[in-house]
Amino acid sequence: MRAVVFEEVGRVGVHERAVPAFDGGDVLVRVAATGICGTDRAILLGEFPARRGVVLGHEAVGAVAAVGAGVGSVAPGDRVVINPTYHCDRCRPCRRGMQAHCGAKAGREVGVDRDGTMADYAVVPERFVHRLPAEVPYRRGALVEPLACVLNNLAAARPRWDDRVLVVGAGPIGALCALVLARRGARVTLAERDPGRSAVARQVLPEGVRVLEAGEAVAADSPDVVIDTTGTLPGDLLGAVAAGGTVVVMGEREAAVAAVPLRALVTRGIRLVGAGPYRPADFELAVDLARDLPLERLVTHVLPLERYAEALTMLAATAGAAPGGYSAMKVLLTPDEGVAP
Ligand SMILES: [Zn+2]
Ligand SMILES: [Zn+2]
Numbered sequence: 001m002r003a004v005v006f007e008e009v010g011r012v013g014v015h016e017r018a019v020p021a022f023d024g025g026d027v028l029v030r031v032a033a034t035g036i037c038g039t040d041r042a043i044l045l046g047e048f049p050a051r052r053g054v055v056l057g058h059e060a061v062g063a064v065a066a067v068g069a070g071v072g073s074v075a076p077g078d079r080v081v082i083n084p085t086y087h088c089d090r091c092r093p094c095r096r097g098m099q100a101h102c103g104a105k106a107g108r109e110v111g112v113d114r115d116g117t118m119a120d121y122a123v124v125p126e127r128f129v130h131r132l133p134a135e136v137p138y139r140r141g142a143l144v145e146p147l148a149c150v151l152n153n154l155a156a157a158r159p160r161w162d163d164r165v166l167v168v169g170a171g172p173i174g175a176l177c178a179l180v181l182a183r184r185g186a187r188v189t190l191a192e193r194d195p196g197r198s199a200v201a202r203q204v205l206p207e208g209v210r211v212l213e214a215g216e217a218v219a220a221d222s223p224d225v226v227i228d229t230t231g232t233l234p235g236d237l238l239g240a241v242a243a244g245g246t247v248v249v250m251g252e253r254e255a256a257v258a259a260v261p262l263r264a265l266v267t268r269g270i271r272l273v274g275a276g277p278y279r280p281a282d283f284e285l286a287v288d289l290a291r292d293l294p295l296e297r298l299v300t301h302v303l304p305l306e307r308y309a310e311a312l313t314m315l316a317a318t319a320g321a322a323p324g325g326y327s328a329m330k331v332l333l334t335p336d337e338g339v340a341p
Helices: 038-045 144-157 172-183 195-204 262-267 280-289 305-314
Strands: 002-008 011-016 026-035 059-067 079-082 121-125 129-131 164-168 187-191 225-228 246-249 271-274 299-304 330-334
Touching: 002 305, 011 305, 026 079, 038 305, 059 121, 059 144, 079 144, 129 280, 144 172, 144 225, 144 246, 144 271, 144 280, 164 172, 172 187, 172 195, 299 305, 305 330
Parallel strands: 164 187, 164 225, 225 246, 246 271, 299 330
Antiparallel strands: 002 011, 026 059, 026 121, 026 330, 059 079, 079 129
């Protein structure tokens, strides 16, 4: 089979690999599409450590090709989405309901240190495979995984009815936050520095979401909740948030440091929180929400595996890429254009 392999920092290539072997409890998935994520970009740029030679990709949908003898919940032909956040269910974080922070992750991070899904086939343990509802096309299902991440972070933000929410960063994660919040009736504003990304966001998001012009002050609306998907706490977000408000740091950047005026947390009752990836229940909720959230609106490009380099360039995943280099929102790679969305 063909697979998009991380060779070393700055280098990725399509390699010929054997179809992976599977055990009694595993599912062999014929991949239909994999979304390219900020993590893949960070791996390529050397900002996120990954094993050399690993098959990239973790946001995937496909059809069950074969199952191990002990698998009962899915059968060949079923359309599925993969939960790539493997966890052991035995360590202390897992037992305390924090499976995303499982202590036994080494060797189990799909597309990082365990072979991922940018390939013809992927092997997944049964419990990390979910059947896609019939009304969810692959193109939409490919966004279930990032949606799960968004749901966990929105839960940490605890927005109330009528809250004004500021989402910082209009990448796929910021756009998904806006989509979910708008549907819940929140007043959502999106701030993005990159003019290319703001333009795409305006095209794909519902009209109710306000995308700020470059340079427009974020403080004007005095938001009750700020979701910082850039992971850098840019500018004076703590000064902008309303008294009693919440700031969620969602993106992650290696070595990102912010000077925080701690007094504001006390005198204005502000919560500054992080939540990280999703729990298994968030993933199930994301599968269910996908029935009627038009997630596919965020998919601007679907490209065959072989055109991975073009896809990465669209996402400015080349060292030194100029600001304004984003020409895409969510890009999917597909091994089979006949099957894919
Ligand atoms: Zn991802
Ligand atoms: Zn664990």
